[in-house]
Amino acid sequence: MTSSNGIVMNLDNQYLIETNEQVLLRHKKRTGESVYIGVIQKNMDEVLPMINDVSNSENKEQDLIEKAARILGVIILKQPFMDGNRRTGIIAAGKFLRDNGYDLDIDPEGENLELRSMLRRIKDRMSTLNPEVIGQLSFYISKRMKEHESRR
Numbered sequence: 001m002t003s004s005n006g007i008v009m010n011l012d013n014q015y016l017i018e019t020n021e022q023v024l025l026r027h028k029k030r031t032g033e034s035v036y037i038g039v040i041q042k043n044m045d046e047v048l049p050m051i052n053d054v055s056n057s058e059n060k061e062q063d064l065i066e067k068a069a070r071i072l073g074v075i076i077l078k079q080p081f082m083d084g085n086r087r088t089g090i091i092a093a094g095k096f097l098r099d100n101g102y103d104l105d106i107d108p109e110g111e112n113l114e115l116r117s118m119l120r121r122i123k124d125r126m127s128t129l130n131p132e133v134i135g136q137l138s139f140y141i142s143k144r145m146k147e148h149e150s151r152r
Contacts, residue, residue, distance in 0.1 A: 012048070016044070016048075017039060019088055020039075027084065027087070039082070040081065040082065044078075050129065054066050054067045064100050066134070068094075068097050068104070068145075069093070071089065071092050072092075072119070073129045073133055076122045077128075086116070098148065102146065102148055103149075115140065
């Protein structure tokens with residue numbers, strides 16, 4: 001769904017499920033490791049309302065950063081997939097930004113220790129996605145987001 005300022009703001013189950021499947025199949029192909037494709041429905045039912053509950057201000061870039069932070073944080077917190085939640089969160093946030101004309105300079109398969117540490121804290125210690133966590137994720141994303149440059 002697109003808002004009046006051109007931002008694709010709301011996500012649906014299929015967007016996240018397809019992203020998770022792509023992440024896991026790519027990981028399996030690359031490493032040969034087993035992957036577990038599937039949705040934990042009760043967790044997924046909590047994810048979308050939390051992701052889509054971002055207000056739309058007049059600042060497109062700030063709205064995108066907050067939404068991407070929410071995508072990343074909520075997927076990690078709620079663990080809606082049987083496998084690959086951190087990778088799916090990173091890629092879904094990047095894909096969301098890409099759909100809205102921005103690139104995110106994060107390598108989901110690489111050794112991005114700062115991001116992985118932040119995501120591990122969310123998963124291990126948080127029972128809710130509080131403003132401090134969203135603020136940290138938003139800051140992290142804002143420093144790595146840039147307008148997409150089309151290749152001609």
